[in-house]
Amino acid sequence: MFKVKAYATPAPDAPLAPFSFERRDPGPHDVRIDILYCGVCHSDLHQARDDWGGSLYPMVPGHEIVGRVVAVGEHVTKFKAGDLAGIGCMVDSCRRCEPCEAGEEQYCCEGFTGTYNSRERETKNLTFGGYSEQIVVEQRFVVKVPENLDLKAVAPLLCAGITTYSPLRHWKVGKGQNVGIVGLGGLGHMGVKLAKAMGARVTMITTSPEKGKDALRLGADEVLVSRDDEAMKKARGKFDFLLNTIPVGHDINPYLALLKLDGAMVLVGALTALDPVQGVNLIFGRKTVAGSLIGGMAETQEMLDFCGEHNIVSDIEMIRIDEINAAYERMLKNDVRYRFVIDIASLKA
Ligand SMILES: [Zn+2]
């Protein structure tokens, strides 16, 4: 075991504060990583404050991790000391069920083991995330990070990137398609960049004309302001695919009207109840509403390689670890473009 410094929250209503704990020494298949940067996901805030129930304390959040390998176990073949490495939302799964066998560990029938706010499968010890100096993870759940990218801006790809990449790939988004990204935040801004790089014509669908302008800067071809009834009417039946990143329950009926025959809308943000969906909005036009959760490990690697090739990273604002509580407050006000990333050097100092 070895000691690491971290930031943790002891209870739902307490701020994050300095904390230290012990991590296991790398086993034969483990990789020990010195963390450089950790993105701040909206789910960090929700889990730290127990918004979804069942949170485990003390909690060290963080599942958008980029670092360098410092040691590997004797059976590790994928990594050696000095390699760049990334860790996302999962650190383990049963590895035997149908989804695991298919490389879709995020849908593991036994539930995947979260990078934090979860328990290790064998020891039942709490898992602690990336607001810490180092982490030890089995090589299957570690991905290679392309050397050519800006590392601090790579961190959010490990959650926001894969969450948007996976449905775009699964529904085969590409050239000749009209794709709408609903909502411009951490997820939405990645959706714009990735769908554009896949060759689609991309429209940002947002309530705010000002955010729309920013979406054009990010690469969107068009903006549709969802509060503009005339514009919404004009866009009826236009889209092959909608990626809905709105983080709370809402009325999806107006968006369904935007889909063409056989169009699909995929939800990646809202975990809570949606307003009632009118059957007629699905039946007329054979439309689909679906959901999608992060992505498997192989697909996460594919996403990072794709981003390396197309030079795609997240738009970020760097913070020191002692600014994390203020960052959470700003996230509640949507005051970030589009992801905070913690410089873990500030934790080691
Ligand atoms: Zn996340």
Ligand SMILES: [Zn+2]
């Ligand atoms: Zn499984």
